[in-house]
Amino acid sequence: MDTQTLPDNILTTQLKKVVNWARRSSLWPMPFATACCGIELMAAGCSRYDLARFGAEAMRFSPRQSDLMIVAGRVCIKMMPVLQHIYQQMTEPKWVISMGACASTGGVFDAYATIQGIDQFMPVDVYVPGCPPRPETLIEGIMAIQRIIDEEGLPPHGKRRPLQLAIEPSYSPAAQPMATGLTVDGKAI
Numbered sequence: 001m002d003t004q005t006l007p008d009n010i011l012t013t014q015l016k017k018v019v020n021w022a023r024r025s026s027l028w029p030m031p032f033a034t035a036c037c038g039i040e041l042m043a044a045g046c047s048r049y050d051l052a053r054f055g056a057e058a059m060r061f062s063p064r065q066s067d068l069m070i071v072a073g074r075v076c077i078k079m080m081p082v083l084q085h086i087y088q089q090m091t092e093p094k095w096v097i098s099m100g101a102c103a104s105t106g107g108v109f110d111a112y113a114t115i116q117g118i119d120q121f122m123p124v125d126v127y128v129p130g131c132p133p134r135p136e137t138l139i140e141g142i143m144a145i146q147r148i149i150d151e152e153g154l155p156p157h158g159k160r161r162p163l164q165l166a167i168e169p170s171y172s173p174a175a176q177p178m179a180t181g182l183t184v185d186g187k188a189i
């Protein structure tokens with residue numbers, strides 16, 4: 001082709017890279033929040049942590065459109081068939097985050113009715129530690145999923161294997177900000 005006729009800006013890439021970029025930038029989480037970890041999951045989507053910065057804020061309880069299952073909280077034996085059903089309805093390729101000690105190990109609920117780790121029944125890609133994990137830790141887990149998508153691309157034959165990564169907390173605990181100068185009935189609190 002005559003280079004004189006080419007426009008000024010040309011970008012070359014591979015189809016796989018474009019598809020992976022689109023997938024990683026538009027993750028659609030399917031939240032399965034059963035307990036306190038769910039509150040941190042909600043916080044991750046709110047303005048302070050703003051999950052939308054990573055293109056993963058559209059939580060719509062719509063498994064056929066979702067590609068990222070986030071299990072947040074303890075799961076009892078009666079719930080597991082429902083969880084598996086929802087997982088099976090999700091489109092391939094799909095990924096799973098196990099959020100918090102309860103989802104990953106049963107946590108302190110060492111009881112016959114509580115699943116001692118959802119990975120006994122379904123593939124888990126990333127474990128997010130904590131009781132509960134802070135929203136930053138969950139976001140780090142979601143970023144790990146994005147790296148998996150970038151590096152792995154399409155799973156062979158439409159199937160995926162659980163990578164079972166564990167996220168290390170990368171923050172230092174700090175006191176929550178406190179409001180000052182509040183009064184109740186004229187008294188400072």
Ligand code: SF4
Binds near residue numbers: 036072074100107
């Ligand atoms: S890991 Fe902790 S915060 Fe999360 S559901 Fe279990 S008890 Fe609640």
